[in-house]
Structure formats: C-alpha cells, structure tokens
Amino acid sequence: MRNRQILAVVCLLSFGTVGCEQMSADWFPQMKRQPTVQAFESTELRQFQNDATVRANHSGFMPPIGAVAIGQEAAITREEGETLVNPVPEAERARLFETGKLQFEIFCATCHGMTGLGDGPVAPVFVGVMALTGEVGVAKYFTDGHIYTTIRNGGVRMPSYNRIPAEDRWAIVTYIRYLDAESQGGQR
Ligand code: HEC
The missing domain is CATH 1.20.5 (Single alpha-helices involved in coiled-coils or other helix-helix interfaces)
Structure with missing residues (x-):
C-alpha cells in the first residue's frame, strides 16, 4: 500500500x-521547432548552387550531384562528340580499369553483355542491341569520343546514361577498348 x-x-x-x-x-x-528548410522555401544558399566552392564546402546542404537539375553540363551534339578525346593520357589509363569495369557491368552489360558481345540478358527482348566487341563488334569503327557521346546522349533506341559522370564515361570507354582487344585475342 x-x-x-x-x-x-x-x-x-x-x-x-x-x-x-x-x-x-x-x-x-x-x-x-528546429531550424529547417521547408520545401520550396528560398534560402540564401540557393543562389550559390552553381558555385563549385560553395558546393564543396556545403555539401551537406546540397542534393547529391545528379539528383536534381543543377549546373548541368552543356549538351554535346554527335558531331562535336566525334572528336572528343579522353582527358586521361593513354599511359595513365590503366587506373581507369577498375572503375570502367564496374560501371560497364552495372550500366551496359544488361544489354551489351559482360564482355560486350551483345549477349546481355535484356538483349533478346530489346531489339537492336549491338555487339561492341568481337568479330562483328562495332567499337573498333568508332572514336573514343563517339562511344563517350553515345553514353552521354544515348542512341536511337539506347537510353541516355548522362547520369554517369564524365570521368566514369571515359573509364567505360577505356574498358570497352580493353574488352575489344581481348575479344580479338589481342593485348590490352
Ligand atoms: C537497354 C539496353 C542498352 C543498354 C543498357 C546500353 N545500350 Fe548501348 N545500345 C543499345 C542499342 C539498342 C543500340 C543500337 C543503336 C541505337 O540504339 O542507336 C546500342 C548501341 C550502342 C553503341 C553503338 C552506337 C552507334 O553509334 O551505333 C555503343 C558504342 C553503345 N551502345 C555503348 C553502350 C555503353 C557504353 C553502355 C553503358 C553505359 C550501353 N551502351 C548501354 C542498347 C543498350
């Protein structure tokens, strides 16, 4: 009690x-009752969104790159793309290998196949997928810039992969060159 x-x-x-x-x-x-930014509320930071220094120092305030349309890269036409050159010199491209392989296997292999032979699991139902490597592969006829721009813009049926950052696109191009050489029994 x-x-x-x-x-x-x-x-x-x-x-x-x-x-x-x-x-x-x-x-x-x-x-x-805590300091928060409400949806659509204008903030001081917004006007600096395209400023690289501000982005670097306030990453916590910013949506992840690619999540919303901020500071988008300029469009590249097919013709302009043709002559683009991999910014990483040939002698240093080995370091792109791992990234290129990872990105290729995530984004491209579904259609073009793990080794680029055009035999990915989606290929039978997505008509027109090309072999990039091997005897009938098309990569050997294209410049690096052409492949880069195809990733950026997509093709006639192929979707655009502009969400892949530029440096990763070059890594993919490098990896395709490697796969192509391999598929023809050549060396890297
Ligand atoms: C959903 C299926 C699909 C995926 C995923 C895909 N492609 Fe393609 N790709 C195609 C098709 C279909 C074509 C045939 C040409 C076209 O659509 O213009 C093609 C064509 C190409 C060509 C030849 C372009 C030309 O001018 O003829 C290249 C190079 C290429 N793809 C690279 C890639 C790379 C690199 C990736 C990964 C970033 C990728 N593709 C992902 C479907 C795909």
Missing part, C-alpha cells in the same frame, strides 16, 4: 516538472 502511495507521488511529481512544456496544444512540438 505504502509503495503505491509513493508511486503515485512520483508520478504526480514527474508530471509537474516536465509537464509544462510537453502538455501544450501541439504535443511534443520540439522536433517541429
């Missing part, structure tokens, strides 16, 4: 102490 009385007193006391703030019209409003 005595225990119950003590319990009741403790309960009352605890309500008395923390109750004032919490028993408000809005229950537990603390979470709402």
Whole structure:
C-alpha cells in the first residue's frame, strides 16, 4: 500500500516538472521547432548552387550531384562528340580499369553483355542491341569520343546514361577498348 502511495507521488511529481512544456496544444512540438528548410522555401544558399566552392564546402546542404537539375553540363551534339578525346593520357589509363569495369557491368552489360558481345540478358527482348566487341563488334569503327557521346546522349533506341559522370564515361570507354582487344585475342 505504502509503495503505491509513493508511486503515485512520483508520478504526480514527474508530471509537474516536465509537464509544462510537453502538455501544450501541439504535443511534443520540439522536433517541429528546429531550424529547417521547408520545401520550396528560398534560402540564401540557393543562389550559390552553381558555385563549385560553395558546393564543396556545403555539401551537406546540397542534393547529391545528379539528383536534381543543377549546373548541368552543356549538351554535346554527335558531331562535336566525334572528336572528343579522353582527358586521361593513354599511359595513365590503366587506373581507369577498375572503375570502367564496374560501371560497364552495372550500366551496359544488361544489354551489351559482360564482355560486350551483345549477349546481355535484356538483349533478346530489346531489339537492336549491338555487339561492341568481337568479330562483328562495332567499337573498333568508332572514336573514343563517339562511344563517350553515345553514353552521354544515348542512341536511337539506347537510353541516355548522362547520369554517369564524365570521368566514369571515359573509364567505360577505356574498358570497352580493353574488352575489344581481348575479344580479338589481342593485348590490352
Ligand atoms: C537497354 C539496353 C542498352 C543498354 C543498357 C546500353 N545500350 Fe548501348 N545500345 C543499345 C542499342 C539498342 C543500340 C543500337 C543503336 C541505337 O540504339 O542507336 C546500342 C548501341 C550502342 C553503341 C553503338 C552506337 C552507334 O553509334 O551505333 C555503343 C558504342 C553503345 N551502345 C555503348 C553502350 C555503353 C557504353 C553502355 C553503358 C553505359 C550501353 N551502351 C548501354 C542498347 C543498350
């Protein structure tokens, strides 16, 4: 009995102490009353969104690159793309290999196949997928820039992969060159 009385007193006391703030019209409003940016609210940062330094220093405030249309790269026409050159010199391209392989296997292999032979699991149902490597492969007829631009813009039926950052596109091109050489029994 005595225990119950003590319990009741403790309960009352605890309500008395923390109750004032919490028993408000809005229950537990603390979470709402914190500094937040509401949807569509204009912020000071917004005007700097395209500023690379601000982006670098405020990454926590910014949507991840590619998530929304901010500072999009300029369009490349097919003709312009033809002559683009891999910014990584040939002698240093070995370091692109791992990235190129990963990206190719994620984005391209579904249609073009793990080794680029045009035999990916989607190829039978997505008419017109080309072999990039091997005897009938088309990669050997294309410049690096052409392949890069195909990734960027897509083809007639092939979807655009402009969500792949530029440096990763060059890594994919490099990896396709490797696969092609392999498929013809050549060396890297
Ligand atoms: C959904 C299937 C699909 C995926 C995924 C895909 N492609 Fe293609 N690709 C095609 C088809 C279909 C063609 C035939 C030509 C066209 O559509 O213009 C093609 C053609 C190509 C060509 C030849 C372009 C030309 O001018 O003839 C290249 C190079 C190429 N793809 C590279 C890639 C690379 C690199 C990736 C990965 C980033 C990729 N593709 C992902 C379907 C795909």
